[in-house]
Amino acid sequence: MQPVKHLFFDLDHTLWDFNSNSKSTFQHIFNHHDVGVDMKDFISIYEPINAKYWQLFRHNKISKEDLRYARLKETFDVLKYKANDDLISVLSEDYIENLANYNQLFPNTIEVLSELKPFYQLHIITNGFKEVQAKKMISSKIDHFFETLTTSDDAGCKKPNPEIFAYALNLAQAEKEESLMIGDNIEADVEGARKFGIEAVLFGKDDTFGGDQITCLSELKTILK
Structure with a gap:
């Protein structure tokens, strides 16, 4: 990799x-x-x-x-x-x-994105509705961290369909081998990305999952080292 x-x-x-x-x-x-x-x-x-x-x-x-x-x-x-x-x-x-009027983020979201931004290009891939997702990001003041936003409405398909990951990579002008997916859903985010050829990290705790997983976003820094 x-x-x-x-x-x-x-x-x-x-x-x-x-x-x-x-x-x-x-x-x-x-x-x-x-x-x-x-x-x-x-x-x-x-x-x-x-x-x-x-x-x-x-x-x-x-x-x-x-x-x-x-x-x-x-x-x-x-x-x-x-x-x-x-x-x-x-x-x-x-x-x-x-x-989208409510903007609670998970702990350390702003701090972690601030630390990552100078060193990585950050992107969003979401199955959420197009008319809501951008508003959520603006309301919670995280929109400026991200280079691209891919919704299932944009791609015409939903995670774990490989086509949404292909769409997102093309939009970001990124290669599979230099990309990492982080998400909470094993089927949609992690297995979907891996089947497409992108490494992935599970945000959450699942004893049946054998790959990298984090329960706090601040733990992501240890995986990226």
């Missing part, structure tokens, strides 16, 4: 604290629309349901619109909260509209 010159990061759940920001967004829109559910109960049901629908979305089994609607519909059904289709549609739209 050549010396690493390009670092490709996932955004949600890797740099941008999706769960924290998502919870704040739901609290805001539920208050606005007088949705009377306990937030702790809602989040405990919603998060695994959301993960399930995102996996279906990654594999092109549902559309973006289906994902946005079904994850809320199923959560309300489990909670036995009566929400008609109009309310679910409005909440779905308001959630996307407001999500």
